[in-house]
Amino acid sequence: MKQRVSSVKLTKSKMPGANDAEYVALEDGISPKLEHYTKVSILPLVFLIFYEVSGGPFGVEDSVKAAGPLLALLGFVIFPFIWSVPEALITAELSTMFPENAGYVVWVSSALGPYWGFQQGWMKWLSGVIDNALYPVLFLDYLKSAFPILEDGLPRTAAVLGITLALTYVNYRGLTIVGWVAVLLGVFSLLPFLVMGVIAVPELKPSRWLVFDLDNVDWALYLNTLFWNLNYWDSISTLSGEVENPGRTLPKALFYALIFVVLAYFFPLLIGTGAIPLNRDSWEDGYFSEIAKIIGGVWLRFWVQGASAVSNMGMFVAEMSSDSFQLLGMAERGMLPECFARRSRYGTPLVAILFSASGVVLLSWLSFQEIVAAENFLYCFGMIMEFVAFVKLRVEYPAVSRPYKVPIGTVGAVLMCVPPTLLICVVLALASFKVMCLSLVAVLVGLVLRPCLQYSEKKGWFRFSNPRDYANQMFTDQ
Numbered sequence: 001m002k003q004r005v006s007s008v009k010l011t012k013s014k015m016p017g018a019n020d021a022e023y024v025a026l027e028d029g030i031s032p033k034l035e036h037y038t039k040v041s042i043l044p045l046v047f048l049i050f051y052e053v054s055g056g057p058f059g060v061e062d063s064v065k066a067a068g069p070l071l072a073l074l075g076f077v078i079f080p081f082i083w084s085v086p087e088a089l090i091t092a093e094l095s096t097m098f099p100e101n102a103g104y105v106v107w108v109s110s111a112l113g114p115y116w117g118f119q120q121g122w123m124k125w126l127s128g129v130i131d132n133a134l135y136p137v138l139f140l141d142y143l144k145s146a147f148p149i150l151e152d153g154l155p156r157t158a159a160v161l162g163i164t165l166a167l168t169y170v171n172y173r174g175l176t177i178v179g180w181v182a183v184l185l186g187v188f189s190l191l192p193f194l195v196m197g198v199i200a201v202p203e204l205k206p207s208r209w210l211v212f213d214l215d216n217v218d219w220a221l222y223l224n225t226l227f228w229n230l231n232y233w234d235s236i237s238t239l240s241g242e243v244e245n246p247g248r249t250l251p252k253a254l255f256y257a258l259i260f261v262v263l264a265y266f267f268p269l270l271i272g273t274g275a276i277p278l279n280r281d282s283w284e285d286g287y288f289s290e291i292a293k294i295i296g297g298v299w300l301r302f303w304v305q306g307a308s309a310v311s312n313m314g315m316f317v318a319e320m321s322s323d324s325f326q327l328l329g330m331a332e333r334g335m336l337p338e339c340f341a342r343r344s345r346y347g348t349p350l351v352a353i354l355f356s357a358s359g360v361v362l363l364s365w366l367s368f369q370e371i372v373a374a375e376n377f378l379y380c381f382g383m384i385m386e387f388v389a390f391v392k393l394r395v396e397y398p399a400v401s402r403p404y405k406v407p408i409g410t411v412g413a414v415l416m417c418v419p420p421t422l423l424i425c426v427v428l429a430l431a432s433f434k435v436m437c438l439s440l441v442a443v444l445v446g447l448v449l450r451p452c453l454q455y456s457e458k459k460g461w462f463r464f465s466n467p468r469d470y471a472n473q474m475f476t477d478q
Helices: 042-053 061-067 069-097 104-112 114-143 153-172 175-203 206-210 219-229 233-242 246-275 287-296 298-332 350-363 368-396 410-429 433-459
Strands: 003-007 010-014 022-026 472-476
Touching (some): 069 233, 104 233, 104 298, 114 153, 114 350, 175 287, 219 410
Antiparallel strands (some): 003 472
16 A cells, blocks of 8 residues: 655634634645646536536425426426525635635634534534435336335345445546546436427427416425425535635536536426426326427337436536545544545546445435435534524625635525525424434534543544644545
8 A cells, every 4th residue: 555645734713702713724725736637617516516416306396296387387486586696606706705614614623612513513424424325216117117126125225235335436536537427427318308309399388387286285295395406505515625726616606507417307207298298196206307398209218217316326426526525525624533634546546436436325225205205304503504694604704714704794694595494494394203313413413422532542543633733635546
């Protein structure tokens, strides 16, 4: 095992009166300089954000089943202004203020202290792993109509493991590769819906878009579907240290990705609900492939199924990158054992990737609805801390450099966080008792995990980096 050592210089910026909260930045405000590795440019970054948040219309079918065409369409127009825009703006400001791989962990640590920063990291990482466990499930749901053997049993289990291993290897090979793979997969995933839209034009009936029944709305399923499909804008913050010129690139990429994501949802829903008669019970996972068959024939159905497969691949590798680089950033700050900060010859955090992949495999037994509800519940807790951190940093440190700053004052910052906070309360209230209990247990695990890790450091069981003395970044040739 051959090791290369790269020298890194730390700068420390004390934030007075922050209850032990301070921002310790690596040189130039980024993770250790990796001169041998290419930084991520704006186009791959847009598609990485696209896959962190969306990946295309696969999985939005439940919004029609829950509430009908009109509310589904309105949801994907109105909901982004309530949730996605505020989250993207906060991500743009804080990611350029703290451009390093720990992302939102640094935001909360700087505002509320390292203990709560760790809790943020734990809940967001666990939420991300739960989210990633969903993609093999969606992948197989779209393929099982063509290959019934994948519906259950040993073949399905083997398929989940095989998909996870193959995509984990892609992540190991480098973030730049992941970014350009995301571009190619994104183009392939969305092309069939453009074709389907052209073919469906003669069949469109606008009256079908206006159907709704407020007495027959499954609000829990509706809101969970919207929330799941339009969140995770902050996930890209854990890759800030890998981005080329993050102060300029990140805000632009978030803006382009926001428009891209909304159109990628709205257009297929518009075609699907307007071109065929409504049968709400049929609108469930995988229904877009059936719509494609009705509109264009079997060939279009196979294309949509293939697009879904590669879309889930894109979402998996993007989420895996975010989760693993978050662990790397936390290890650089001394929150996790130092082994999580070690990079492979490709610049990727191998231990963190393997750790995240193991979590995906362990959680893949959950059903689609359980996965969505559980990750939404945990994600909500993390977002509340992000909103608090955003406002507190604005109030207490207004003079700190922000390459991008949301053009509103302190009162505006508070008001911007009110609608998404109210939405969080609704999502939490609608969670099932089972999901609520499991999520609260997960939160309690995080509360005791931090002291346990500190105790293991004191006993010398694991080696931890000291963020104040961190002078070397280890690279391991595998």
